[in-house]
Every structure is written in C-alpha cells, then in structure tokens.
Amino acid sequence: MGKIKQYYKKYKSQKERGRDYFKWLLGYTKPYLLRIAVLMIISVAWTYLGIEYSVMSQKIIDMAGKGYITKTSIAVFMILIMIMLIGESVQNLFSAMLNERYSFGIRKQVYDKIIRSIWIGTQKFHTGDMMTRMTSDAGNIANGMVNVIPNIIVFLIELALVFFTLYQNSRFLAVSALFLTPIGILLAYALGRRLKKYQVKVQESETAYRSFIQESLANILIVKAFSSEDRFSDDLTTLRNNRFHWVWKKSKLSAASNLVMGGTFQLGYMFAFIYAAGQISRHEITFGTMTLFLTLFGRIQSPIASLMRELPGVVSIFASAGRIMDIQDIPLEERIEQSGLEGAMGVAVQNLSFAYDKDYIFTDVNFDIKPGDFVGIVGKSGIGKTTLIRLLMNFISPSEGSIRYYDDAGHTMDLSATVREFVSYVPQGNTLFSGTIRKNIMIGKEDASDEEIWQALDMAVCREFVEKLPKGLDTVIGEKGVGLSEGQAQRLGLARALIRKSNFIVLDEATSALDEITESQLLKKLAEMTPRPTCILITHRKSVLDYCNREFVLEDGNVKVKDIG
Structure with missing residues (x-):
C-alpha cells in the first residue's frame, strides 16, 4: 500500500510539473502564435497543392494512355511544380528566421533571469550547464514550438485531406490505410516516456563535457603547469x-521504432499495390488511377510516419x-x-548572523562604518572577509539581523540590490572582459567621456601604461586581460570602479598584485578625494592599514x- 501511495504521489507531481511546462511554453509562445499560424497555413496550402499535383499526374497519364495530352494540362502541371518549389523555399526561409527569433528570445529571457536573480541561486549551476541550457535546450524548445508542433498539426490536417481524396476514389484503400494510425499512436505512447528519460540524460552528458572543456580551457595554465595534458585529454x-x-x-530506440513503422508501412504499400494491380487486370481502373491510388496511399502513410519522426522532438521540448x-x-x-543618499555614506550592521x-x-x-x-x-584566509562584503553588497542576504546605509543628512536606505547603484566594487582577481580598454572602463559608467576615462585611469595609477599601448584606449585585450600583466589588469579594474565616482568604495584585495609604491600612490589618491568617500579595504598587507582610521578583525x-591613530 505504501508503494502505491509513493507511485501516486510521483505521478501527481509529474503531472503538475508537466502542466507547469505547458503553461510556460504557451505563455512564452503567445507573441509568436500569429507567425506560427501563418507558417502552418503555408504548409497546409502546399499539402493541398501536393494533392492537386497527384490528381493532375493521374489525368496526364490517363490522357497519354488515350493518345493525347493537352497544352493546358501540361501548363497547369508545370505551374504547380514551380509554385511548390518556390513555396517550399519561402517556407524554409520563414521557418528558419522564426526559429532564430524564438530561440534567441528564450536565451535572452534565461540570460535576463540569471543576471537579475539572487547570486547564490545561480551558483548552484555550473556555467557550462547554464550555457547548455541557454543554447542546446533553448534550441530544442524553439525547434519544437516553431517546427515540430506545427508540423504535427499540419500532418493531421494532411492525413484528413488525403484520406478524403482517397476515399472519393477508393473507400476500401482509404479505410485500410487508416488502420495504420492506431499502430502509430500506440507506438508513440510506448516510446514517449523512455525517450524523455534518454533525452534528459543526453542533455546532462552534454552539460558535463561542455563544462569540463570550458573549465579546463579557462585554467589551461594549470593544466600545463602540472603536465596534465594527457590526463585531461583522457578525462x-x-x-x-x-x-x-x-x-x-x-x-537505438528511435531506430527500432522507425524499423517497426517502416516495415508496417511497406506491408501496407504492398497491399495497396497488389489491390490496384488486381483492379487493372480486371480493367476496373486505369494506369493513371492506379498511380493516384499508390500516391495517395503513400501520402496517408507519410503523415503517420512523420508523426513518429517528430516524437523525439516533442519529448525534447518537455525535457528541455x-x-x-x-x-x-x-x-x-x-x-x-x-x-539615493547624498555625500559620503555609512553603513550600520545590527545583530547580523549568516550561515x-x-x-x-x-x-x-x-x-x-561612519x-x-x-x-x-x-x-x-577563509574566515569570511569576502562573505562580509557580499552581505554588504546584498549578493547574499543575512540569515538574521539588518544592514542599513545612511548619510550625514540622516537619510537611510534599506539593504537591497539597489544599494549597488551607489557603491563601487573591485572584487578579487582579474575581472576584465575581452574587448577594448575603453569598453571595459565604460562598464562602470556607460556614458563616460574620454576625459572622465582618463581621470579614472589617473586615479588608478595606470594612465602612463595605457598611453604607451599601440591604440591607447582602443587597444583590444583578450579574455581575463590577456596581453596585460596582473598588476595592469588589476589597476584597470580599479579605474572601472572609480569612474563611477561613488561615495562608497569596496576593494577586496584589489591592490594585491601592485608593488608597494604603486599601491601607496593609489591609496593616497583615494584618501585625498573630495568629498572623502567611505572605503572598505580587505587586505593581508599591514601597509594598507596606514591609510585606514579603523581596523575590523574577523575571528570566531x-x-x-x-580605532587606528
């Protein structure tokens, strides 16, 4: 009895989750429904033209058997061929562009969701995993909603149109062909659950090797430093x-299903061929009519086979x-x-606990902090210095207690992601992006003038080396500042923060790669700023404390x- 309850709970959970998937897919697809509908109408039109093409073929063959062919019939035949060729090209082009718009829309939606979500929530996913979800999974959904689902609807319409046309010519063959439909439906149902499981496993395995490649290439110096090329290649x-x-x-599962369906359809085609050949031998139909029978019988089988081929696509939609x-x-x-707060900012922390x-x-x-x-x-190391900064920046939220910013005028600001608009932050390590130096600095202020950029470079003590670069501000640097020294990259990160001219500055070991003279010049410039900003400096260097009026020691x-001095 307990197992039955467990199975029921699992079934109910999966059913509710599936309903959520459907609602999300429908909600996202709404803006594209009109264009998808147009694409389906075009597909149905070509299906109708294909049937007319088959009927025209029968008439031409029958006319040829009687010893004549009219120019009109040939002209109509040629026009149908041209329309179908041009129409197919237009349909493919329209479908490709719609697919691209749809998939980009999902990728942008996911990207926007990631960058606007709580930081700690995004850390549960490897970046390679998120990339797979944004590319491969988004592509599967786009292909499914733009191509697979509309194709299934079109195939069902095609099945109805072809059945009706064949029924008008041979009721026996039409009904016989329709008996293949339940076989396709039963096989689709049986395969659906297993295919979904395998599709999820395929996506997870893609995530694993994509994440491995991304991580190993990002840390290629470590791979080389430990002579681990062979080991990583084997991994x-x-x-x-x-x-x-x-x-x-x-x-293998898809191939087996195709084999079963293909064999079933071949037997059906042989039956139709023998039946039509028997009617010809009895002079009950013409060769043209036999051609029409076989064409239409094949076209009834075609939508059913196509439905089976599209099944993995449907499974991929829900798995992705x-x-x-x-x-x-x-x-x-x-x-x-x-x-916003005016002038220098302080922050009051009360009864703060975090786990x-x-x-x-x-x-x-x-x-x-005044x-x-x-x-x-x-x-x-590891005591929680960076964690404290993440709390002050609201990258993570306190388990208990409060954090509130304030200014000298008595205005206050509760902790939220909004406080980052008034804080300049330089994290540990090299955080530069590939692109020009100008573009990197302007991340701090997107409308910054060249004058403001050079002022920030002056403050960060890096104007001199930037001026000596071949293209100055327009010099292109690689990912993580490839082409620059660690000290140069760190100073550009400082300039990016200082260009905001914030009244609250946070430096997380932001001078660790600088020599003592450069570090001293930088800290002196910060201390002499007017109005004087509030500055938090995480450091392992005692020399940095010479520029501080307070020291916070983290322990236990x-x-x-x-208080210093």
Whole structure:
C-alpha cells in the first residue's frame, strides 16, 4: 500500500510539473502564435497543392494512355511544380528566421533571469550547464514550438485531406490505410516516456563535457603547469564515452521504432499495390488511377510516419523546458525603489548572523562604518572577509539581523540590490572582459567621456601604461586581460570602479598584485578625494592599514573593531 501511495504521489507531481511546462511554453509562445499560424497555413496550402499535383499526374497519364495530352494540362502541371518549389523555399526561409527569433528570445529571457536573480541561486549551476541550457535546450524548445508542433498539426490536417481524396476514389484503400494510425499512436505512447528519460540524460552528458572543456580551457595554465595534458585529454574521452552511451540508447530506440513503422508501412504499400494491380487486370481502373491510388496511399502513410519522426522532438521540448524552468525557479533579487543618499555614506550592521546551509559564518555581529571612514578588514584566509562584503553588497542576504546605509543628512536606505547603484566594487582577481580598454572602463559608467576615462585611469595609477599601448584606449585585450600583466589588469579594474565616482568604495584585495609604491600612490589618491568617500579595504598587507582610521578583525564568527591613530 505504501508503494502505491509513493507511485501516486510521483505521478501527481509529474503531472503538475508537466502542466507547469505547458503553461510556460504557451505563455512564452503567445507573441509568436500569429507567425506560427501563418507558417502552418503555408504548409497546409502546399499539402493541398501536393494533392492537386497527384490528381493532375493521374489525368496526364490517363490522357497519354488515350493518345493525347493537352497544352493546358501540361501548363497547369508545370505551374504547380514551380509554385511548390518556390513555396517550399519561402517556407524554409520563414521557418528558419522564426526559429532564430524564438530561440534567441528564450536565451535572452534565461540570460535576463540569471543576471537579475539572487547570486547564490545561480551558483548552484555550473556555467557550462547554464550555457547548455541557454543554447542546446533553448534550441530544442524553439525547434519544437516553431517546427515540430506545427508540423504535427499540419500532418493531421494532411492525413484528413488525403484520406478524403482517397476515399472519393477508393473507400476500401482509404479505410485500410487508416488502420495504420492506431499502430502509430500506440507506438508513440510506448516510446514517449523512455525517450524523455534518454533525452534528459543526453542533455546532462552534454552539460558535463561542455563544462569540463570550458573549465579546463579557462585554467589551461594549470593544466600545463602540472603536465596534465594527457590526463585531461583522457578525462574528456571518458565524458565523451558517457555521452555516446546515452546517445546510442536514444538513437537505438528511435531506430527500432522507425524499423517497426517502416516495415508496417511497406506491408501496407504492398497491399495497396497488389489491390490496384488486381483492379487493372480486371480493367476496373486505369494506369493513371492506379498511380493516384499508390500516391495517395503513400501520402496517408507519410503523415503517420512523420508523426513518429517528430516524437523525439516533442519529448525534447518537455525535457528541455524542465531544464530551462529550473533556472526560471531561481528567486529574483529584491530591488527597493528609494531615493539615493547624498555625500559620503555609512553603513550600520545590527545583530547580523549568516550561515551557508547550517554552518554559521557570522553570529550576532554589530558594527557601524561612519561616512568617510577608511576601514581595513583583516583576518586569516577563509574566515569570511569576502562573505562580509557580499552581505554588504546584498549578493547574499543575512540569515538574521539588518544592514542599513545612511548619510550625514540622516537619510537611510534599506539593504537591497539597489544599494549597488551607489557603491563601487573591485572584487578579487582579474575581472576584465575581452574587448577594448575603453569598453571595459565604460562598464562602470556607460556614458563616460574620454576625459572622465582618463581621470579614472589617473586615479588608478595606470594612465602612463595605457598611453604607451599601440591604440591607447582602443587597444583590444583578450579574455581575463590577456596581453596585460596582473598588476595592469588589476589597476584597470580599479579605474572601472572609480569612474563611477561613488561615495562608497569596496576593494577586496584589489591592490594585491601592485608593488608597494604603486599601491601607496593609489591609496593616497583615494584618501585625498573630495568629498572623502567611505572605503572598505580587505587586505593581508599591514601597509594598507596606514591609510585606514579603523581596523575590523574577523575571528570566531565575529568582528572586532579597532580605532587606528
């Protein structure tokens, strides 16, 4: 009895999830329904023309058997061929462009969802996995909704039109051909569940090897440094073999179904051929009519076979929709519309506790960073310095307690993603994008003038080396700043933050790759800014504390505050 309940719960859950998939697909497809409908109308029109082509072929063959062919019939025959050829080209072009628009729309929707969702929610997915969902899965859905589903509807209409035409000429053959339909439906139902399982496994295996390739190429220096080329190559082969295993299972099942359906249809065609040949031997029909019979009988079989061929596409739609909806389920960041703060900003933290799962990093933390403070945050590696910054920036939310920003005029701002609009942040490591130096700096301020860019470069102590580059601001750098030293890349990251001219600046070991002289020049420029910004500096260097008026020491889940000087 317990197992029956479990199976029922699982069935009910899958049914509800399937309903959610359908609602999401329908909701997203709404803007494209008119264009999809036009595409279907064109397809039905070509189906009708194909039937007329078959009927015209029969008439021409019968006329030829009687010793004459009219010019009109030849002209109509040629016009039909030309219309069908041109129409097919137009249909393919229209379908390709609609498919591209639809798939890009899904990719953009998923991309927008990722960049606007809570940061910690996106970290549950490997970037390679998200890329697979945005490309392969989005492509499967687009192909399914633009091509597969409309094709199935068109095939059913075609089945009805061809059956009606054949029924007018031979009721016996029309009814006989229709008996093949239940076979196709039963086989489709039997294969659907297994194909969905295999499709999900194929997508998961693609995610695994794509993620591996992306990660290993991003860290190619590590691969080379440990002479691990052969090992990584073997690992990729292992992942490929796993993908091959699931592709083989899926393809084998599809091939078996095609074999069964193909054999069934061949037997049906042989039956129709023998039946028509018998009628000719008894002089009951002409050769033209026999040609029409066989053509129409084949055209009845064709939609049924096409329905079976489209089955994997239908399965792919729902399998991929489930993977896309996993990302859609990530909660959006909260943004509170509130007026900005004026001048230097402070931040008050009260009774702050935070845990990753059940492991608490901070417990009942309280501190107040005053407007204009320069605060150095220190502590051993892994103690939670970067986690504290992520809390202040609302990349993650406190488990308990509150964080509130304020200014000297008494205005306050509750913690939400909105605070980032007023904070300049330089994270650890090299965070440059491929493209020009100008484009990288303008991420901090998209409407920045050249004058503002050079001022930011001055503040970050990197004007001199940028001026010496062949194309200056328009010099193209590679991914992660390839072509620059670590120190140069770090200073450009600083310039990108400083161009915002924010009143609250957060530097997470942002000077770790700089020499002491350059670091000193940079920190001195920050301290002399007017009005003086509030600045938080995570550091392992004691020299940085010379420019701070307060020191926060992180230990044992708490923050100890020390005044300096």
